Amino acid sequence: MSPQPTTPHQIRRRMAATTPVLLALLLLAFVLAATLLGDRATARMAAETLIRVTLVVGFWIFAGNSGVISFGHAAFACLGAYTSAWLTLQPAMKTLLLPGLPGFLAQAHWPVLPAALAAGLLAAALALISGAAILRLSGIAASIATFAFLAMVNTIWANWTPVTGGTSSVVGLARYVSPWVALGWAVAAILAAALHAASASGLALRASREDEVAAAASGIDRYRHRLLAYTVSAFFCGVGGALMGHFIGVINPDSFYLSLTFLMLAMLVMGGIGSLSGAVVGVLAVSLAVEALVRLEKGVTLGTTTFALPPGSQEILIALAMILVLVFRPAGLLAGREIMLPARWVTGRGTSNQ
């Protein structure tokens, strides 16, 4: 046991350290509830939700700390999904579907975990290169450039048919993503996000988010910290993309385009972009709402009549909810607060004030 924290600063740091633990426990409880109480469909919903936690927490590492909205993170998920497909598909399958793959990729038949890591690393490498250009721009202009980046990746993926399969889907990915696999990656993403946020670089980045000029005057090189966060963030989006591919078993470029970007953004904004807990709670809240809407679109029978929402109303309702949140609760559900243990508990004493 480490010595009792004494200064307010030490107490706050220790309280902050409880956040990832509590979030991991929340997700664990969610998975347990879904697998023990629900049916197969509920378990699938839980796995999908936890994949989204990986994606959105990855997204938050950049967007939350830097205050710059990126529209390009779906592109990292796209690269991640295809990397994992290139590495894990049966070689015979690849000569059929993707005849243009270079030799070593065409032969590769990797296990899924190294492939997921490779997916994240390749996405991070792409982020390092593209971010080196994009992040030199100021906030809003950088957002627009990330949008251009997303469109660029989508154009390439939809047309580079020999390597990506073009607009037709790549099928046959091993569907290994159970709720527990997804939980593992979601917790890894949360830990990485908490570590990064508590690091000197994360602090410097948040300082530059609050006041660009004052941070620069204090000697903070905003560009370098942004680039680091962007790269780490892309790693988890790449892994999340790979998980998405192995969850559904089928990938095509359009599943990593505007609707995924919108969903990730909606979850982050509704939960509250100002905190890691906001990102996680946003995913849980929106995913549960989406699940309810999907069931409503299929139709609910009450007595003799069946009520069904028209297809497409799911996005309409999420978009409406997002606008309402922006108007009435601009900081999101959690309003920038973190879920953490109260000071009394972490100090192990009856009082926390000095």
Place this chain on the structure above:
Amino acid sequence: MSLQILFDALSLGGIYAIAALGIALIFGVMKLVNFAHGQFIACSVFALILPSADAVAVLGLGALPAGLLIPAILLFGAGLAVLAEAFVFRPLRNASPVALMVASFALGILLQNLLLVTYGGRPKAISLWPELGQPVRLLSAEIPLLQLFVIGAVGVILAGLALMLKRTRIGLEMRAAAEDFGMARLLGVRANRVISGAFALSGALAAVVALVLVAQTGVADVRMGGQIMLVAFIATVMGGMGSLPGAVAAGLALGAVSALLQAFLPPEARPFRDAFLYGLVILVLLFRPQGLFASASAKPRV
């Protein structure tokens, strides 16, 4: 050949410039990057036809004679933009530019899915003014009549807009608001009037783009505004956020580069034309991050 490229460049660049103006106008007065602009374009396209999920569209408004159709669609675009301002952006008047941008993105998705629900997801064939597709001989080139109309219309619109901004009261107020909104209000510029005016203009410009797109492609697709909106965004960033002449110049430049790429890229690389275009833009921004024509208000002031 080269004359043909010149006309391609001018008509494409003209459309890009009109779309970029629609975005820059709104950014100028309220620092909103309007991600719903592409959907204003798509909605104006679909306003031409009757709601149905069939593959061949039945013209509704689009069956009117051109003299009535054009004002009607411009009014529709303007009305849609003004409504969007009143219901979504007015309650967010004091929000940060990032929140505004996210809200406009949500509004865009909302409109897109409303179109999907009412019209179905399949692209529809529309024949609007098919006689404009005829080629005309001009010196050594064969130019579709439509291109000449587009170039002419873009010229008239740009001149009209320039006159309006320079000579009328609302134009003066818009320029003042773009310069310094708080100061303009203190000097008696009515915020709601100027902002509604900017949205109406922007919506009407979106409708112009919609008419040209439909006449060019003969298709109504829910996604059709997206690509042009992206190019327009890039034009506004390259032109220096909020600078209207910059947006027009960058729009024309992008049209020219796009036409040149289309003409000189080897055929197997042509599907990647837009990827080359976006890549080039990121390169340009590496050397001039503030854009080609940065306005004075773009720099943060302490």
